[in-house]
Amino acid sequence: MLEQLTLGRYIPGHSWLHRLDPRAKLVLACYFIVIAFLTTNWLTYVLMFAFIGGVIFLTGLSFSYFVRGIGPLIWLIVFTAILQLLFTPGGHIYWHWGILMITSTGIQTSTAVFLRFLLIITMATVLTLTTAPLAIADGVEALLRPLRVIHFPVAQTALMLSVALRFVPTLLDEAQTIMNAQRARGVEFNNGGLIKRLRAIVPLLIPLFVGAIGRADDLATAMESRGYQGATNRTRYRVLKWHNADTIAVVVILVLNIVLVVLRHM
Amino acid sequence: MAITFDHVNYMYQPNSPFEAVGLSDVSFTVPSESFTAIIGHTGSGKSTLVQHLNGLLKPTSGTVTVDDFQLTAKTTNKHLKSLHQHVGMVFQFPENQLFDQTVERDIAFGPLNFGFTNEEAMSLAHQAAHDVGLPDELLNRSPFELSGGQMRRVAIAGVLASQPRVLVLDEPTAGLDPRGRAEMMAMFAKLKADQQLTVILVTHQMDDVADYADQALVMAHSNLIKAGTPAEIFADPEWVKAQQLALPTAANFAQHLVTRGFEFDSLPLTAEQLAMQLRGQLPKEGR
Numbered sequence: 001m002l003e004q005l006t007l008g009r010y011i012p013g014h015s016w017l018h019r020l021d022p023r024a025k026l027v028l029a030c031y032f033i034v035i036a037f038l039t040t041n042w043l044t045y046v047l048m049f050a051f052i053g054g055v056i057f058l059t060g061l062s063f064s065y066f067v068r069g070i071g072p073l074i075w076l077i078v079f080t081a082i083l084q085l086l087f088t089p090g091g092h093i094y095w096h097w098g099i100l101m102i103t104s105t106g107i108q109t110s111t112a113v114f115l116r117f118l119l120i121i122t123m124a125t126v127l128t129l130t131t132a133p134l135a136i137a138d139g140v141e142a143l144l145r146p147l148r149v150i151h152f153p154v155a156q157t158a159l160m161l162s163v164a165l166r167f168v169p170t171l172l173d174e175a176q177t178i179m180n181a182q183r184a185r186g187v188e189f190n191n192g193g194l195i196k197r198l199r200a201i202v203p204l205l206i207p208l209f210v211g212a213i214g215r216a217d218d219l220a221t222a223m224e225s226r227g228y229q230g231a232t233n234r235t236r237y238r239v240l241k242w243h244n245a246d247t248i249a250v251v252v253i254l255v256l257n258i259v260l261v262v263l264r265h266m
Numbered sequence: 267m268a269i270t271f272d273h274v275n276y277m278y279q280p281n282s283p284f285e286a287v288g289l290s291d292v293s294f295t296v297p298s299e300s301f302t303a304i305i306g307h308t309g310s311g312k313s314t315l316v317q318h319l320n321g322l323l324k325p326t327s328g329t330v331t332v333d334d335f336q337l338t339a340k341t342t343n344k345h346l347k348s349l350h351q352h353v354g355m356v357f358q359f360p361e362n363q364l365f366d367q368t369v370e371r372d373i374a375f376g377p378l379n380f381g382f383t384n385e386e387a388m389s390l391a392h393q394a395a396h397d398v399g400l401p402d403e404l405l406n407r408s409p410f411e412l413s414g415g416q417m418r419r420v421a422i423a424g425v426l427a428s429q430p431r432v433l434v435l436d437e438p439t440a441g442l443d444p445r446g447r448a449e450m451m452a453m454f455a456k457l458k459a460d461q462q463l464t465v466i467l468v469t470h471q472m473d474d475v476a477d478y479a480d481q482a483l484v485m486a487h488s489n490l491i492k493a494g495t496p497a498e499i500f501a502d503p504e505w506v507k508a509q510q511l512a513l514p515t516a517a518n519f520a521q522h523l524v525t526r527g528f529e530f531d532s533l534p535l536t537a538e539q540l541a542m543q544l545r546g547q548l549p550k551e552g553r
Contacts, residue, residue, distance in 0.1 A: 011283050065282060174362075180322050181363035184355040185424060186347065186379025203375070206365035210410065 009069075010132050015060040016245065017130045022139030024246040028253050029127040035257050036119045043263045045115055051256055052122050059130055070121060077117045085110035134238070137162035142240055155234065163219070171212060178207050268298040268432060268464045269319065274328035276314055288314040289325075290488040296481070298333075301458060301465045303475040303496075306485030307510040312468045313358075315485065316434050319466065320353035321346040332432060351380045354430030358437050360421035364409040369400070369420050372409050376428040387427070394427035395420075397457060399449075415446050426457070432464045433457070439471065447471070451478060476500070476514035476535035484509060496535055503533070516540040 012018075017025075039045050056066055084106065091104035128136070141158030148154050179189060182203045189200050276288035289311050296302045304312050317323040318330050321337050330337040335349045357363070366372035370391050377387035395405060398419040404412065409420050422438070435454065439447040451474055458465050469475065475482050475496050482499045484492040486509055492499060500506055500517055513521070514535050520543075524530065528547055534540040 061283060068282075177357065178363055180317070181355070181357045181360065183322060184320055184350055184353075184357075185363070185376035186350055186428065188343075188347065190343065203363075203365045207362050210365075211362060 009128060011061060011129050012132070013060055013130065015058060015130065017055070017058050017060075017126070019243075019245065020130075020249055021240055021242055021246045022131050022135040023142050023240060024242070024249055025127055025131055026136065026139045026143060028249055029123050031253055031257075032123050033120050035260055036116050036123075038257075038260050038264060039112070039116065039119075040264050041266070043266060044260055047256070047260060047263060048119055049115075052119060052126075055126055056122070059126060061129065066122065066125065069125060070118075073121055077114055077121070080117065081110040081114040084113045133165035133168070134162055137165060138236075138238055138240060156230070167212075167215070170215075171208065174211055175204065175208055178204055268300075268333055269296040269466075270329075270331040271295075271315075271318070272329045272331070274318065274325045274330060276318070276323060277326045278314075280326065287488045288323075289318075292328075292490045294483060294490060294493050296464065296466065298464055299458075299462050300480045301455075301467070301478050303479035303482040304466065304468045304485060305470070305472070305475060305482055305499075305511060310485040311488040312485050313436060314488075316355070316436055316466060316468055319432065319434050320355055321349045322355070347380070351376075351428050352430060353432040353434060354425040354428060356422055356425050356433070356435045356438050358440060359418075360425070360438070361409075361414065361417035363421055363424070364417060367408060368406050369395070369409050369412070370405040372420060373423045373427050376424055380428050390427045390429065391423070394423040397426060397460075398423045398453060415442060418442070418450075430463070432466065434466045434468075436468045437470065438467070439469075439474070454478075472500075472512050472514045473516075473536075476516065484511070497532070500533060500535060 036048060039048055056063060085102060086100045086106070088106035088109050089101065089103060090106070091108075093101055093103050095102040131139075137158055140161055141154060144152065144154045144157065182200075183189065185203075187200050187203060189197070189204075191197075192200075271292050271294050274289055274292045278284065278286040278288050292311075292315065304315060306312050314323065318325060318337065319332060321335075321341065324337060324339055324341055326339055328338070332349065332353060335345075335352065337349070364372050366375060370388065373391035373394055374387040377390045378384070382390065392402075392405070395402070400416065400419050400423060404416065404420075409417060412420065418438075425433070433454075438454070439450050442450060454465065454467075455478055457463060467474065467479065479496055481494065482496055483490055484499060491509070496514075500513055503513055503517070503521060506513055512518070516537050516539065517533050517535050520528075520530055520534050520540055523544075528544070530543050534543050
């Protein structure tokens with residue numbers, strides 16, 4: 001069950017996208033998410049979906065893997081879109097019941113919400129699928145570095161981030177093990193009503209928290225015993241390097257942005 | 267026959283980049299009320315195999331039969347609950363599954379889930395606590411206040427309280443000191459005899475295989491590569507070494523004695539067998 005979700009998971013590989021600088025990938029993914037809101041007419045959506053299709057092709061991973069991975073999230077997106085559909089006033093009213101209504105503006109906004117959400121989630125998935133968690137942490141640290149001027153604890157923040165990312169797979173594994181153990185003791189996680197399912201979560205969460213806190217304690221001891229004292233002026237083992245490919249990627253996104261703005265006014 | 271695997275294959279996350287073979291064409295039978303050890307190096311498929319015994323994993327193809335239950339790729343989760351009760355699973359480091367406020371309630375958690383009344387569950391919990399050697403005064407304490415060894419006994423009692431007929435133990439003595447290990451293995455042997463259980467033990471301790479098992483299954487690279495009595499499994503020391511396994515301590519000791527001129531009719535596997543065969547070979551006038 002937990003294995004199905006692709007968001008936040010990294011798949012090692014050697015594609016062109018895998019090898020891009022994490023700083024470039026982070027900034028460009030965010031940039032893509034921002035310009036996803038510039039879409040207005042169907043031409044702009046076609047352009048954005050063609051672009052994300054090309055990006056998925058470049059990851060070297062199968063298209064169906066993305067479809068299945070995003071599948072569980074589709075309901076969240078549909079739910080958001082339906083809320084938009086039912087509560088947006090304006091334009092021609094097709095149907096209404098109490099405060100619920102379906103209007104032409106509502107149809108437009110909910111379609112836009114649905115498609116933009118899809119674009120954003122796909123791009124976020126591409127980012128995490130092709131970037132190792134530690135590379136993401138390195139990228140964030142590099143991008144936050146200017147904030148040191150205002151005494152923002154950049155190194156500590158980056159360390160927290162990389163520790164958190166590092167333990168995601170560990171905790172998922174542990175959750176799976178505990179779920180198995182409790183299922184063997186007769187807990188049904190996928191059966192029964194809402195209350196019954198919520199009660200089934202308790203025997204999973206308590207051991208998971210106990211384990212996580214113990215692990216955090218062990219990690220702190222291990223770091224201190226190896227001389228870690230806050231992150232002052234540490235040199236780096238992995239040095240980030242900007243390549244031509246990164247510049248090309250930046251140019252491609254800028255071109256996408258320009259074409260998007262042009263199509264918007266057509 | 268209590269347990270039968272018939273050409274069982276298992277694939278992890280099929281049709282994804284993480285696809286991996288878990289079990290490949292595994293077939294064997296385990297007689298009722300026998301003690302079976304599953305050995306093999308790390309990652310050979312031992313844990314995958316035992317998770318099929320109570321339906322936590324379902325075979326991708328093939329059939330698993332446990333007494334009256336049949337498990338295939340098509341079995342739905344609804345039918346698994348009585349199988350969960352029939353086959354008790356003690357996972358690696360089972361103390362990680364404890365969660366309730368008192369030891370008593372944690373042990374009674376399984377029976378309550380399986381539909382016993384509150385009184386029945388409490389009486390089963392007390393019986394199970396007694397069976398694993400937990401003193402009564404611990405029953406009202408929080409399980410998180412106990413020592414590691416006591417926590418493990420609570421977790422094992424939590425499995426036994428549901429009155430399983432088959433007990434699966436996945437490295438139950440990992441992380442215990444030698445004395446705790448010996449006590450725990452003796453406890454399992456006693457439970458098996460008292461309650462007529464069928465026991466499946468996953469282990470890296472070859473001494474436990476020699477001392478307790480009626481038969482052993484050797485796993486390597488998701489395949490079952492050998493099945494037989496411990497004597498048959500350990501008969502060829504070269505083969506055992508090639509599988510990255512070890513000989514039982516007594517057999518190892520006997521091998522060293524052979525290079526010093528001692529002779530053995532058959533390789534002794536336990537300390538007792540070794541002593542029996544050495545009797546008569548030792549010089550009588552020795553001090």
